[in-house]
Amino acid sequence: MSDHSIQDMQKQVKVYLTIFGMLIVLVGVAFGISHLDLRTPVRICLILGIALLQAILSTAYFMHLNAEKKIVYFVLLLTAVFLAVMVFITLWTFHDSTAGHVS
Amino acid sequence: MEIPYTVESRPDTGLYNAKMGIWLFLASEMMLFGAFFSAYILLRTNAIDWPRGSTILNVPLATLNTVILITSSITMIMSWVSLVMKRFDRFRLCLGMTILLGITFLIIKGFEYHHKFELGLYPKTSTFLAIYFAMTGVHVLHLIGGTIVNVYLWGPGAKMWKSDPQRFTNRLEIAGLYWHFVDLVWLFVFPTFYLL
Numbered sequence: 001m002s003d004h005s006i007q008d009m010q011k012q013v014k015v016y017l018t019i020f021g022m023l024i025v026l027v028g029v030a031f032g033i034s035h036l037d038l039r040t041p042v043r044i045c046l047i048l049g050i051a052l053l054q055a056i057l058s059t060a061y062f063m064h065l066n067a068e069k070k071i072v073y074f075v076l077l078l079t080a081v082f083l084a085v086m087v088f089i090t091l092w093t094f095h096d097s098t099a100g101h102v103s
Numbered sequence: 104m105e106i107p108y109t110v111e112s113r114p115d116t117g118l119y120n121a122k123m124g125i126w127l128f129l130a131s132e133m134m135l136f137g138a139f140f141s142a143y144i145l146l147r148t149n150a151i152d153w154p155r156g157s158t159i160l161n162v163p164l165a166t167l168n169t170v171i172l173i174t175s176s177i178t179m180i181m182s183w184v185s186l187v188m189k190r191f192d193r194f195r196l197c198l199g200m201t202i203l204l205g206i207t208f209l210i211i212k213g214f215e216y217h218h219k220f221e222l223g224l225y226p227k228t229s230t231f232l233a234i235y236f237a238m239t240g241v242h243v244l245h246l247i248g249g250t251i252v253n254v255y256l257w258g259p260g261a262k263m264w265k266s267d268p269q270r271f272t273n274r275l276e277i278a279g280l281y282w283h284f285v286d287l288v289w290l291f292v293f294p295t296f297y298l299l
Binding site for chain 1: 140
């Protein structure tokens, strides 16, 4: 952290505040979309798309993932792969079984 | 014996040890919450009927909580910026605000839970409420944990600023990464239960 100059940090603060503003606006947009009379799949795609955009903004800027070391990206990539496998196995096991609906 | 790489980066990872540690911890957390979301998808896609969150839950209150958590993210990062800029007084103010915002979130969530219980809505009532209480409950526990760490760094832990300011700044960065992750989880929990 010692390599951060005061000027750099002041610029960074402006970026953080912009991202903060964008995140708040996106909450409002998602809230607005939830009140529109849309088909369920469309509503799900739009609202989860906004959540994903918020997640990208938050991780990239607040968690500094836009300028992180390679090993962090490797760890996260590996996690994403394991996560995808876990979700796939769960859903596949269910559909492969004779279980019926849950209520 | 002194703990190595608390300030300087390890040559092999390029990170100080605590930062590598928190990323590995957050990776395990992603698996935990991933399992919950996986369970949610499974339950929802196979349910005969699934209620819209807004018919059971208090959407305006949850929206307010979302704004509170996002605001706590910016105050958290501003507390780290303050330390980098050697402004200890401002660090105390920003981290104090983060703590208060975290507590506000918990109080609002408490009101929400209390209202549900008053209406006789418990986890056993339906599958929707079971997964809702499980996921928001685990999230609340994470938020309590983060708040405890923040209180420590604001109070007794802040003594380190005088003896080892760089290490203290790194500690706050680690706490910040955890806090942002907990906020991030809420950014998915909120639309999943309240808006869909």
